[in-house]
Amino acid sequence: YRRNLVKLRGKAAVSRDGVKIRLLANIELPEDAREAAANGAEGVGLYRTEFLYMNRKTLPSEDEQYEAYARIVSSVQGPITIRTLDLGADKQVDSGRQLGPTPNNPALGLRAIRLCLKEPELFRVQVRALLRASALGRVQIMLPMISNLQEYRQSIGLIDLARAELEREGRKMAAEVPVGAMIEVPAAAIAAPMLARHARFFSIGTNDLIQYTLAIDRVDDEVNYLYDPLHPAVLQLIRHTIESGAQAGIPVAMCGEMAGDVRYTRLLLGLGLTDFSMHPASVLEVKRIIMDSDIGALRRTTARLLASTDLHEMRELIAALDQGDG
Ligand code: PEP
Ligand code: MG
Numbered sequence: 045y046r047r048n049l050v051k052l053r054g055k056a057a058v059s060r061d062g063v064k065i066r067l068l069a070n071i072e073l074p075e076d077a078r079e080a081a082a083n084g085a086e087g088v089g090l091y092r093t094e095f096l097y098m099n100r101k102t103l104p105s106e107d108e109q110y111e112a113y114a115r116i117v118s119s120v121q122g123p124i125t126i127r128t129l130d131l132g133a134d135k136q137v138d139s140g141r142q143l144g145p146t147p148n149n150p151a152l153g154l155r156a157i158r159l160c161l162k163e164p165e166l167f168r169v170q171v172r173a174l175l176r177a178s179a180l181g182r183v184q185i186m187l188p189m190i191s192n193l194q195e196y197r198q199s200i201g202l203i204d205l206a207r208a209e210l211e212r213e214g215r216k217m218a219a220e221v222p223v224g225a226m227i228e229v230p231a232a233a234i235a236a237p238m239l240a241r242h243a244r245f246f247s248i249g250t251n252d253l254i255q256y257t258l259a260i261d262r263v264d265d266e267v268n269y270l271y272d273p274l275h276p277a278v279l280q281l282i283r284h285t286i287e288s289g290a291q292a293g294i295p296v297a298m299c300g301e302m303a304g305d306v307r308y309t310r311l312l313l314g315l316g317l318t319d320f321s322m323h324p325a326s327v328l329e330v331k332r333i334i335m336d337s338d339i340g341a342l343r344r345t346t347a348r349l350l351a352s353t354d355l356h357e358m359r360e361l362i363a364a365l366d367q368g369d370g
Pocket of ligand 1: 092132248251301
């Protein structure tokens, strides 16, 4: 089975009815870039940068970050989407100073972009390193946990400042570094039409989007049974995000676990998703399903699923999608 999959490596991910899908990799460590390329990923849709901050007592300097980003950017063909620091809640590190008392609700607290905007120096160092690395490849900057337009604009303001600084210093950078928003807070998904007028791209983070939509702590085993990517509310938010992006003419990717789970590939194709980012090991399996799918038919079945209010009918439609009959 694996050997048959390997044959798909050099093939384009095109559906039976001719829709080209982009398959990208999620990576965490610089070594993962090799695995991504070996599995035929066309680029990186999510490079998590938290590892640089983990298991150490001090924060990584700009040069140290630049070297790590430069290594990845020069080894990846295609676009590479680097996410700015997403610390807090499920992603704790011991470096850095104590950032206030331990909150009661870390997932709702000062995490990710909120932390970076509160600590602009932390953000500035990372952004400078990212902009410098953009001289070496197709870097895109992705902002985690955006919950309103103001946060996006404030981040852009800081990124512009960093660019101006680097220009004054005579550093090389790409002329354009697209900045996009992760859509992983329900408010961002609902307000997607507004965000889409400003952001250059979206990437749906289903791990957090499901957590926040369903009010289920993603790391609490006691409520794990409620964590349901097929919940109608989750599907509506995903569809709304995809459609809002399409209307504004910006690309919409998905980089949460759902994008690499073959149980949901047909459903996501039916929702209109064209850019999937996942663990490198899932790329070929997802590609196999895409090449075997008629997206037009999947879209019709998915539209019926989203319009349905009958649990029995919904189960049947999900089963139909799963078996590949649109
Ligand atoms: C997500 O929330 O779906 C996501 C991709 O980010 P993380 O899992 O790192 O929070
Ligand atoms: Mg997330």
